[in-house]
Amino acid sequence: MAHATSETPAPLTLHGLSVEGVNQCVHCGLCLASCPTFSELGTEMDSPRGRIVLIRSLAEGRIGLSDSTVQHLSLCLDCRACETVCPAGVPYGRLIEAAKAEIERQRPGGPVRRAFRWINFDLLLRHPRMLRLAAAGLRLYQASGLQALVRTSGLIRALPGTLPAWEALLPPLPAAGRAPLPALTPAAGARRGRVAMLTGCVQSVVFGAHNRATARVLARNGWDVVAPAGQGCCGALNAHGGDHARALEMARRTIEAFEGERVAAIVVNTSGCGAHMKAYGTLLAEDPAWAERARRFAATVRDVAEFLAGAALRGPLQPVPMTVTYHDPCHVVHGQKIRTAPRALLAQIPGLRVVDLPESDWCCGSAGIYNLTQPEMAGRLLRRKVRHVLGTGASAVVTANPGCILQIQQGLHEAGSPVRVLHIVEILDRAYSSEGGCAPLPNLPPPSAAAKPPLERGNSNA
């Protein structure tokens, strides 16, 4: 029997962004049980397979962008746990980002939401100085006692929209004047080479301590660490938030800031940034002027644990006599497929006992700004995470992403637990410090009065 071969069907797109990847999904459903939102709700529109059906149907014009469709697509964490288990290799992260960009295009929202996005995506993330200014304002809010007043007086519940959730997550901001990372941190001991570090946008303001610890640990392992001036936000938050155009612009700027440096690697200590920067090659593939530069840049990006685990840690390491457990940030374990490196590093620290965390590779609900846009689901996933953490009996959770750290720390705090959340570079840095594990932990602010348990939905899942 002979069959005429018909021409290849037109590629599927959403307003110019390819979603051709939906055709890799054969609907086997193996992703369902690994999806946190499906696990919580049991509804297939809130599963990866179901969302792929929605994205495909949107691209084919079978459905329009209804309130319902927006809600189901927006409920996706973009944690990419489904990619890890998908046998068909569906590039789910790219599909959901295209869908979120389409939502933003069609549903920019009212003036308040648009202003809010403009402040975040346009003003703060693109302009490091504005971000530092905003941080100074918030620092004043905390230092003046106003925060304590807002939290204890219940005034917080009067704040509109998602502001109470934002407020509750606000970490204690370090005092102004804590120096940003020096342009060069020279290697200690025998020099191995030179690496560059992404200092990040929010990271450098809120968690400058992690950046300094990262540089010290890299230096102790023989690396000169440079922090190129002129770097800003990598654009990951914009891409995840559906702001594709500015994500492209910020990717180009980041590449420009780094490509003059002759380094063995660009080291990143924030998982969302690392995963996003490793995908610059795909992001800019359609731009002839930038495709090759982006590909070269992406090939040198390394997560800090991935980079350090490439060789044995240099001694001497002081004992850190603690029991910890490790939480896999989504964009390390699913976005970058790094699972063994952080555990291998922890195993080298003398005195440190590492216990397994059930569902360690499940999203904690932080997911970029998800905990602010979808507080109910974020809260459910956070309580699930906290329950597992408390079950381990560990005195600290080690992880590798600022979002996870803020989220899990808040959840533990609200549960009345003294368990602390540490970045993996903090615990490595302690092993390199003379006091070892005896260094004091930072203080935490009082819990927020906004923290009330969101409504449970009718899932009997215990």
Next chain:
Amino acid sequence: MATLTAGRKPVLRRELEALVGADGVLSEPDELLVYESDGLTLFRALADFIVFPTSVEQVSAVVRLANREAIPFVARGAGTGLAGGCLPAEGGLVISLMRMNRVLEVDYDNQIAVVEPGLVNLHLSQAVGPRGFYYAPDPSSQQACTIGGNIATNSGGPHTLKYGVTVNHVLGLEVVLPDGEIVWLGGRTRDALGYDLAGVFVGSEGTFGIATKIVVRILRKPQAVKTVLAVFDRIEQASAAVSAIIARGLVPAAVEMIDQLTIQAVEDAFGCGYPRDAAAALLIELDGLAVAMETQAERIVAACRDAGAREVRTAASEAERQLLWKGRKSAFGAYGRVSPAYMVMDGVIPRTKLPYVLGRVNEIVAAHGLRVGNVFHAGDGNLHPNILYDPRKPGEEARVVDAGAQIMKVCAEVGGSISGEHGIGLEKADFMPFIFTAADLAFMQRLKDAFNPRGLCNPGKVFPTRKSCVETGPVAYRPHAIETQGLAQRF
């Protein structure tokens, strides 16, 4: 059966919400679209409502409401089925059991567990694993599929060869009958009194009612496990090795065959360690007492080598064993790397006919201008030819359906059957006369009528349609959507 009018829908929605809560009813067009097919995308049908009960009382109340309105209903788990078995009739209710997913009780001394139908198969083994137990039926979709769905299709899995299928592991069930009544079939012990109604219910594909509690056996994990990978340059050699293993009186826990196209797909997916240039590989697992393991393994290796295996190796670690199994169990999904869609067949044949039938499968598929990947339970003679196609290309779906029918015929002709474990569902209903006489089917219909006299519970499945002169039930003939689209015809 009645079709809901536009005016009736809001009324019914309010009534359903009163039964299961406002967040337990879906009726938005995009939401219904997501539920229009299961793991077999060839068949699609839209429901009026998807309903999420959380207790047996709620299931019963929803079923009674459907009876009052004379609208069809069907239970659904994870929707990983491969025969369209949980598709709605055009319209009516899908009753999702995904919010009834608890392990209710585990009695380790008596080796039973009581579970809800929406529990994921693998989650049961994970729940009892720390105490050294597991649930033996292991369909390849076990990381996502539910025990309730396994009950419907009487699921098998690679370890069926030694441990049997789902029905061998179910002792009793609480069932909401198609009229809403709640009954227990079977019990908590191995030999329940009276008719073996639990045995009758398992494999009834959702046409006898909805299981709401299930008493299953849990087994002690075997003392020792050995996994052997045998690699062949010709597929006939692999087939011969399977026969040789069984002929030598060896009873492995599993004997799985994977062909070259499938190996390449799973290697692309997870890099599991199958050689890409092999024509076929056998994954053979032995389990049991440690003391006999070495000699058994040696005899398996010898049988494979005698059949012409170019390489035979034993998994050196648990990690390597898990990776080999991950490849095998992800095979269907991995076809997504080589094709936008596939239809899996589920034929059973006498083991000795393997080389002949595999040859015929290749001829049939090639004659239809399509490709096929084979990955299957060779020890049981349970074939899974996966016909790859592109639904966007005009005419391909119709060719797939036709090739599938011809393959089913070949399986029947050599003395086999048209389904090993996936069920008949919608997909194979019209192939039933290949295997059963009119009298056989009429008797089955009487049994179904005893459980499901009004035909509202999962209509249109298992039995060939009225046009084939067998259906005697009250269901009026309506052309299915795929018929009106010209994708399939009834015969």
